[in-house]
Amino acid sequence: MRSMRKWKRSFPKMSEQTGEAQKSANIKKLLSTLGLCARAGKVIYGVPMICDGMRRSKGERPVTVFEASDTSENTHKKITDKCVFYKVKHIRLDCDGASLAAALGKTSSLGAVAVTDEKMSGMVEKYI
Numbered sequence: 001m002r003s004m005r006k007w008k009r010s011f012p013k014m015s016e017q018t019g020e021a022q023k024s025a026n027i028k029k030l031l032s033t034l035g036l037c038a039r040a041g042k043v044i045y046g047v048p049m050i051c052d053g054m055r056r057s058k059g060e061r062p063v064t065v066f067e068a069s070d071t072s073e074n075t076h077k078k079i080t081d082k083c084v085f086y087k088v089k090h091i092r093l094d095c096d097g098a099s100l101a102a103a104l105g106k107t108s109s110l111g112a113v114a115v116t117d118e119k120m121s122g123m124v125e126k127y128i
Contacts, residue, residue, distance in 0.1 A: 023094070030093070034115075035105065037120045046110065066115070
């Protein structure tokens with residue numbers, strides 16, 4: 001029994017992980033949670049659709065916008081300006097558009113994704 005305890009203590013705890021390993025684990029959890037939001041139907045895909053969704057006064061408006069790290073300067077400025085004007089949270093992720101699209105079940109690269117539900121948005125933001 002004692003040897004079992006020593007053996008269990010020899011493993012590093014989750015809080016003792018290196019910064020890079022913990023960061024990549026959080027990105028994976030964040031992407032899988034975004035996939036859950038997509039299956040629930042609480043996601044808007046793509047920059048033009050997100051901008052149209054922000055302009056709406058009724059219906060499903062974005063609560064938080066998640067932007068891929070490889071978007072162009074023009075796209076980044078467009079999303080940032082719209083989010084500031086319409087008072088929507090904007091978060092730039094540390095993953096590229098292809099991995100963002102793969103997590104959501106899409107084939108082509110995505111520049112941005114918006115979550116339209118407050119509770120789902122809070123669930124995703126927990127991993128940032």
